[in-house]
Amino acid sequence: MTGLEEATVDSLICDDSMTWNLPLLHSMFMARDVESILSIPLSKRKPADVLIWTGTKQGTFSVKSAYRMLYSHQVVAEASSSSSRNSAQQFWSSIWATSVPPKVRVFIWQACKGILPTQTLFDKGISNTFSCVWCGEEAETEDHLLWRCEFAQRVWKECPVTFAKSVHADMSFTDFIDCCLMDLASPSLEITLFTAWAIWKARNELVWNEHSTPVAELCQQAAGSALDFLESRSMHTESFTPSNGVPELKWKPPEGMNYKLNFSCKLGNDPYQVGLGVLVRDSSGLVAASMWRQFSGEGCGLQVHTQALLLALEFAFSIGLQDWKWMSAKRAVWAVAKAWPVLLIWEF
Incomplete structure (x- = not known):
């Protein structure tokens, strides 16, 4: 034959x-x-x-039946993906439960769904090129733009978050987010999501305004925004009312030319690993500096928060704010001893 x-x-x-x-x-x-x-x-x-x-039961084709078939295949693929340790339902629920603004949650959802308006929407008449706006070598998909591109990898290496060893440059952005949802505690997770959002904003600035954002500036803005948002949520949900009837503590900008340092720490999945977030604001309430780091906590909660306070003060000293009011520092340490779960404020 x-x-x-x-x-x-x-x-x-x-x-x-x-x-x-x-x-x-x-x-x-x-x-x-x-x-x-x-x-x-x-x-x-x-x-x-x-x-x-x-x-269809009749054996005839219809657009509606094709849509249903594609949707069911997508759900099955998401639920049975070997690279994902979460089920599809748990994955999406974890995204919507993160402590970030709704616009950031929606952005992460769109990126993981593959429906961001990237350059690959050429066939819909939105763009006239497939290429990535940074490297110009690969098609601008969500995976490439937010994770695999050389520019994105430089951003993630500069990011102050320490990722799990299972994270690698060849994985998809969805798998990367899945690993972060599983492995990272606050504020590491929030900084990660804000960093992805900052990459997308920097991309739009380059496309529409021809403005290139430096990697270091992008990372600093993302970390500062994440810590700022977490602190604002804490101020709305937590209050401190001592037994003597003093009104609840509310944040106020420092007077004159002073600066105010705010810090918060939280234990991770490992009880000895602590996440520390620090914000320094000027008299107008604007963020002058921010820092995030992990450290190994020792002792009880009181001792861990005292360690966090000292690290926050060391950060303020390292950026040049050295004219400290030591009596205020002593009062801050006393505040840790009296009410360590509360977000502390210290002026200098």
Whole structure:
């Protein structure tokens, strides 16, 4: 038989008897494959070949049935992905439960769904090029733009968050976010999501305003925004009312030319690993400096918060704020001892 690459199934059937051509089958297939082929029944009526769509009971194609089939396949793929340690439902629920602004949560959801308006929307007339705006070498997909691109990798290396060893440059952005949801505690997780959002904003600044954002500036803005948002949430949800009836503590900008340092720390999954976030604001309430780091906590909660306070003061000293009011520092340490779960404020 010639033209094997164009041969069809009917070439293996004896047309006069409507049976399988055994000599031909044995000459072309292995024994176990021949056995499988012979188990397929052949109709003696010789019906004409017709196209049948399995998406409907009637066998006829419809756009609605195609949409349902694609959606069901997508759900199954998400739920059974070998690279994801969360189920699909847990993954999306974890994203919506993160302590970031709604716009950042929606952005992460869109990126993981693959529906961001990137350059690959060429076929919809939105863009006239596929290429990444930074490297110009790869198609601008969510995975490339937010994770695999050389520019994005420089951002993530500059990011103050320490990622798990399982994170690597060849993984998808969705898998990266999945690892972060599983492994990172606050404020590391929030800084990560804000950094992804900052990459997207920097991309839009370059596309629409031709403004290039330096990597260091991008990372600093993302970390500062994350810590600022967490602190604002804490101020709205937590209050400090001592037993003597003093009104609840509310944040106020420092007076004159002073600066105010705020810090918060939280234990991670490992009880000895502590996340520390520090914000320094000027008299107008604007963020002058920010810092995030992890440290190994020792002792009880009181001792851990005292260690965090000292690290926060060391950070203020390192950026040049050295004219400290030591009596205020003593009062801050006293505040740790009296009410360590509260977000502390210290002026200098």
